[in-house]
Amino acid sequence: MKQIRFDRFGLPSRVAYCVEVEDPGPPSPWEVLVEVQACALNPADLARLSGRYGELPQLPATLGLEAIGRVMACGASVDQLCEGDRVILLGNENWCQQRRIAASLVHKLPPELDPLQAASLKVSACTAIELLRRQSQLGPGAWVIQNAPLSSVGRAVMQVARHDGLRTLNVVRRPEAVSEVLAAGGDAAILAGDRLVQEAKATMGYALGGLVLDAVGGEGVAPLGELLEPGGTIIQYGMLSGQPTQLACEDVIFRDINLKGFWLARHLAQVSHQHRDGLMSEATDLLAKKVLQAQVAATYTLDEITAALRHFETPGRRGRVYLLPNGPVQHLYSGGHQDHG
Template structure:
């Protein structure tokens, strides 16, 4: 079968290669065998390939935080899953055609749901749910401040916040991003800069903001603190700037601003099986209701992984890039799949 592997850390599109490896074989008593249908490509996947992630594997290794697939075989002791069931793969290392894994490491979903949307739930939607609903008690109408609103997590934050009756103040780097943010569901968008606090007050008036979600780091975090009420919290979950966080001691000491980090991989590892499944069910239900929806940029076969990863790095890319390990799938984005010339094009090995 085909699998994406890498032998050294480096530029993701150069490090990742498509290999032929032995098939995983029949499942043991408590395992299932899954044909992988779709894998969403995330910044964390690229960071792992580049050697800049929070945990790095022993090389050679494979990669892939997200996937959805169909069960093709069940072990003798597996009774709550059946051949043909569609499942979200909870574990990592999913960029391959087949996975054999413990039945406890998959989450069964309704067959009618779009597999491309399901393949983007574990990272973006679950991160957004944890950020919006777990870090502060917010009343309806309250403002949430966030950076990187057009990222996958940022879009999910806007969608969940609107569903929960919350409002989002979205900090962008360029004025031409304001309208796309509003179109994506943001209540307001302002450009970062020295006058950020004044611009924010003009939008929010006297309404308090107690929570800021940051994916960037750097000196912008100090400006975020100025937008929060005393006792507010900043949650950092990304490193887009590549720079250390800057925050004045006076914000922490005199205004009681809290600063903490969030890493979904660590969070999931500390959950019980029941807690993790409850989080997945929460995300799937929001997808079923039409609250959550990820934009689809393009789909690629495994042997075009280099092109897929270069696409992820393209400036101005809108939507997620997916790998389809076993070819085109039936989904709401089917027309986009058929229109993409890269589906039949492979990178030279």
């Protein structure tokens, strides 16, 4: 079968390559064999390829955080899944054609879900749900401020927040991004710059925000701290700038502004299976209700991994990039037979 590998860290499109490896073989009693159908490329995948992730593998290695697939065979002791079920893979290393994986590391999906949309749930949707519903206590109408609104997580934050009765103030760096954010479901969008604090306060009616979601880091975080109510929290879940996060001492000391990190991979490894499955069920429910909707930029085969990664790295890219390890994928639901390829 085909698999994506890398044996050195560096520019993702230069270090990842497609190879032929042995098939995984039949599942053990507690495993399932899954045909991988769609993988959503994720910034964390690129960070791992670049050697800038929180947990790096021993090389050579494979990768792939987000994927869905079809159960090809079940081990003798697996009784909650059947051949043909579509599942989301909760483990990593999914950029391949087949996975033999513990049955406890897959989550059964409703057959009517769009496969590419479902392939985007594990990271973006689950991160948004955790940040808005678990990591903070926000009342109806509270303002959530974020600085990467057009990322996959940022879009999910806007969608979940609107569904939950929260409002989002979205900081962008390009004038044309303002209209993109509003079209994507954001309540307000402002440009980063010297007047950010004044414009943000005016936009929020001089109320203060309840939560800041930071995916960038660097010196741009300090102004966002000024927009929080006393005792408010900044949750840093990304590091797009690659720079140390800065906060004003006055905000930390006199206004009790808190900074904490959130890493979904560690979080999922620490919570109970019940919590994890509940989170996945929340995400699939929001997708079924069409609350969540990811833009699709393009799909590629495993052989086209270099082109896929170059596309993903393109500045201003709109939508998610996917790998289709086994070719075009169809809906399983009898009500639709849409191909993706």
